[in-house]
Amino acid sequence: MCGIAGIVAVSGTPESMRGSVMKMMDAIRHRGPDGEGTWLDPARPVALGHRRLAIIDPEHGKQPMTTEDGRYTIVFNGAIYNYLELRRELIGRGHPLHNYSDTEVLLYAFREWGERCVDRLIGMFAFAIWDRLEQRLFCARDRIGIKPFYYHFDGQKLGFASEIKALFADGSLKAESNSDGLQDYLTFQFCLNEKTLFKGVQKLEPGYHLSAWYEGSQLKIKTSQYWDLQYNIDERHDERYFVDNLAALIEDSVRMHLRSDVPLGAHLSGGLDSSAVVCLASRMLGGEQLKTFTGAFHEGPQFDETGHAKAVSAFAGTDYNEVYIPGSELADLLPKLMHFMDEPLAGPGLIPQYYVSRLAGEQVKVVLGGQGGDELFVGYARYMAAYLEKCLSGAINETANQHRYAVSLESIIPNLSLLKTYQPMLQGLWREGLFASTDQRYFRLIDRSEGMSHLFNPDAFDKGYSPFESYQKIFNREGLHSLVNQMTYFDLKGSLPALLHVEDRTSMAASIESRVPLLDHRIVEFMATIPPNIKFAGGRMKHLFKESVRNAVPQSIFERKDKMGFPTPLTQWTKGVARDFVRDTLLSERARSRGLYNAQSVEKALNSESEFGRVVWGLLCMELWHRNFIDGDLQPGGI
Known part of the structure; x- marks a missing residue:
C-alpha cells in the first residue's frame, strides 16, 4: 500500500522533472512513511515517484522497480494477493524473480503477458509501467476501484497520482471547480464515471487502463475498459449450490487477504459483514490472536454497536480495542479530513472511520474490513423499498408474472418488517411519481438533491448537464435482467467507489493498509451469475451471504435485524x-x-x-x- 505519482511530458529538463515529482510525493507522504524513490528516463522527460508503506517483503520491495534488462519500470499502489501463485508460474516461465514482493511479481507479469496481465491479478491495484524500448506508459486500476488513480492531461504533459492534491503540488495546474462534478455531488454525494470535482482532473475508472505514447513531437493518451461485470445467469443450479460456492469463495478470499509480513488486524462493527470477516480470519490465523478495532458514540444506543462487537470478539477470540468518538473535535478535524479526502464523497461515516483507522494504526499496519457486503449481497433497505413498490404495481396491474425474474408481493410480505424504521423514506418516495418508470423510482431513493437544490443559486451551475441522464446510462445498461441487478450494478459503479474512496483516504491518513476481502472480483462475478429470484428471494436481504457464513458467526449476529451501518450523531x-x-x-x-x-x-x-x-x-x-x-x-x- 503506497502512493504513486508520475509525469510524462513533451519537454522538460531532468532537474525540473525530478523537482516536480518530488513535490507530488511530498503532497502524499502520509501514504508511504517507510520510504520514497524516484526514477527518470535518460532519453525522455519521464519521471516516476513512489511513497512506500512496506507490507509484503519489507526488505526488498522498494520502488520504483526496474526489470533486470532495464526495459520496464513500475510504480505500484495496492496488494496482489495471489502473488505467490503468480511468482511460481513466472519463475517456471524463465523470469528472474529474486524476492518475494508482489511488486516484482506484477512487474514481471507485465513483461510476460503485457496489458492482459490485469486478467491474472487477484487484488487491489493502481500502477504505472514505463516501457523504455517502446517509449510507452501503461497504467491500470483494479476492477472494483479499491485503489485510486487520478490524472491530468493538457496535450503537452500527463500527470498522474494516487491523490488529486499531488497534481497541484508543483503549481503547474490550478485547482478549479468542475460544474458537472458539483452537480453530481449535490445529487448523489459522489461523482459518476471519470468526473471529479476539479476541472481538468479525471479519475481512471475501475476496470480501465490508460496508455500514453509519443507520436513525433506530440504526446497521445487513450483509456479503455478491460473489465465490466457480466450477468451471465446460471439457471442450472439450486440455492444450495450457490450458498456452498459463495462460502468457499469467501473463505479463499479471506485466506489470501491474510498474506502480510507485518502486524494485521480488522475493523469490527458488530454487523454481519465485518463479523464474518473477523470470525473467518481469526479461525484461519490459529494461535495468532487477531486485533480488532471498533468505534462508537456516547450520544445514545442508536449510535453504539459495541455490545455486538464485543460478542463477536469473544466468540472469535480476538484482542478487542475500541474508541468513542467526540463531537467536540469536529471543528478541528473536519477541515483536515477534507484535505485528505480531496473530494467530499459519501456521508459522515468518514468521521468514525478515520478514528477507528487511527486507533488501528497505533498497533498494526494492515486491517481487514467488511466493505462491499451491502452492494454485493443486497443489504440496503432501499432495495426492499424499491421492490415493494414494484410488487404493488405488479399486483394492481396484474403484470407480476410477466417478468422472468419477478418477485411477488406475497413472497416479500414476511420480510416487510425490515422497513419498520424506514417509514419516512417510504413517505418521501411515494409522495409523488408512484409507479413511474423503474429508473425514475430508484433515482428518487438515492437522490440527495431534493433537500439541497433550493439552497443553491440556480445560475451557479452549467445547464447543459443532467446527473439523471448519466445515472440512466448506468442503471439501464443492457443485460442486467432484473431490478435487483440494476440497483446493485449502479451502486457498484456509483456509491461503492465513493465508500472505497473514504476507506482509502481514512486508512492512508493513518498510514495503514485497508483490505476488503468481500470485494474479491471472483465473489463479485459469482454473485452476478445467481438468478435474481434466488439472490433476492422474497426480499430476504443478504440471504445467500447469511447462509454462507451461518456456521462462522455467533448466532446473535446471524439473527440480528437491527441493521445500523455505523450511524453518526x-x-x-x-x-x-x-x-x-x-x-x-x-x-x-x-x-x-x-x-x-x-x-x-x-x-x-x-x-x-x-x-x-x-x-x-x-x-x-x-x-x-x-x-x-x-x-x-x-x-x-x-x-
Missing part, C-alpha cells in the same frame, strides 16, 4: 457542541460571497435538519472543500 453535534463551527462556516461572509448559496435557505436548513439528514453534511463538506482547495487553505501534514 452529526445532527446532534451540529445543533450542540459543533453548532458555532457549523454556523460560522456556512453563514460566513466568505460562504455568502461565493454566489453558490442562498443564505436564508441555508439558515433554515440548519434549524430543521432531521436526525439522520444529510443536507447540512453536504453543505459543510462543500464549503470546507472550497476553502481547502479552491481558496488555497491547504491543510498539509497529519491529523
Whole structure:
C-alpha cells in the first residue's frame, strides 16, 4: 500500500522533472512513511515517484522497480494477493524473480503477458509501467476501484497520482471547480464515471487502463475498459449450490487477504459483514490472536454497536480495542479530513472511520474490513423499498408474472418488517411519481438533491448537464435482467467507489493498509451469475451471504435485524457542541460571497435538519472543500 505519482511530458529538463515529482510525493507522504524513490528516463522527460508503506517483503520491495534488462519500470499502489501463485508460474516461465514482493511479481507479469496481465491479478491495484524500448506508459486500476488513480492531461504533459492534491503540488495546474462534478455531488454525494470535482482532473475508472505514447513531437493518451461485470445467469443450479460456492469463495478470499509480513488486524462493527470477516480470519490465523478495532458514540444506543462487537470478539477470540468518538473535535478535524479526502464523497461515516483507522494504526499496519457486503449481497433497505413498490404495481396491474425474474408481493410480505424504521423514506418516495418508470423510482431513493437544490443559486451551475441522464446510462445498461441487478450494478459503479474512496483516504491518513476481502472480483462475478429470484428471494436481504457464513458467526449476529451501518450523531453535534463551527462556516461572509448559496435557505436548513439528514453534511463538506482547495487553505501534514 503506497502512493504513486508520475509525469510524462513533451519537454522538460531532468532537474525540473525530478523537482516536480518530488513535490507530488511530498503532497502524499502520509501514504508511504517507510520510504520514497524516484526514477527518470535518460532519453525522455519521464519521471516516476513512489511513497512506500512496506507490507509484503519489507526488505526488498522498494520502488520504483526496474526489470533486470532495464526495459520496464513500475510504480505500484495496492496488494496482489495471489502473488505467490503468480511468482511460481513466472519463475517456471524463465523470469528472474529474486524476492518475494508482489511488486516484482506484477512487474514481471507485465513483461510476460503485457496489458492482459490485469486478467491474472487477484487484488487491489493502481500502477504505472514505463516501457523504455517502446517509449510507452501503461497504467491500470483494479476492477472494483479499491485503489485510486487520478490524472491530468493538457496535450503537452500527463500527470498522474494516487491523490488529486499531488497534481497541484508543483503549481503547474490550478485547482478549479468542475460544474458537472458539483452537480453530481449535490445529487448523489459522489461523482459518476471519470468526473471529479476539479476541472481538468479525471479519475481512471475501475476496470480501465490508460496508455500514453509519443507520436513525433506530440504526446497521445487513450483509456479503455478491460473489465465490466457480466450477468451471465446460471439457471442450472439450486440455492444450495450457490450458498456452498459463495462460502468457499469467501473463505479463499479471506485466506489470501491474510498474506502480510507485518502486524494485521480488522475493523469490527458488530454487523454481519465485518463479523464474518473477523470470525473467518481469526479461525484461519490459529494461535495468532487477531486485533480488532471498533468505534462508537456516547450520544445514545442508536449510535453504539459495541455490545455486538464485543460478542463477536469473544466468540472469535480476538484482542478487542475500541474508541468513542467526540463531537467536540469536529471543528478541528473536519477541515483536515477534507484535505485528505480531496473530494467530499459519501456521508459522515468518514468521521468514525478515520478514528477507528487511527486507533488501528497505533498497533498494526494492515486491517481487514467488511466493505462491499451491502452492494454485493443486497443489504440496503432501499432495495426492499424499491421492490415493494414494484410488487404493488405488479399486483394492481396484474403484470407480476410477466417478468422472468419477478418477485411477488406475497413472497416479500414476511420480510416487510425490515422497513419498520424506514417509514419516512417510504413517505418521501411515494409522495409523488408512484409507479413511474423503474429508473425514475430508484433515482428518487438515492437522490440527495431534493433537500439541497433550493439552497443553491440556480445560475451557479452549467445547464447543459443532467446527473439523471448519466445515472440512466448506468442503471439501464443492457443485460442486467432484473431490478435487483440494476440497483446493485449502479451502486457498484456509483456509491461503492465513493465508500472505497473514504476507506482509502481514512486508512492512508493513518498510514495503514485497508483490505476488503468481500470485494474479491471472483465473489463479485459469482454473485452476478445467481438468478435474481434466488439472490433476492422474497426480499430476504443478504440471504445467500447469511447462509454462507451461518456456521462462522455467533448466532446473535446471524439473527440480528437491527441493521445500523455505523450511524453518526452529526445532527446532534451540529445543533450542540459543533453548532458555532457549523454556523460560522456556512453563514460566513466568505460562504455568502461565493454566489453558490442562498443564505436564508441555508439558515433554515440548519434549524430543521432531521436526525439522520444529510443536507447540512453536504453543505459543510462543500464549503470546507472550497476553502481547502479552491481558496488555497491547504491543510498539509497529519491529523
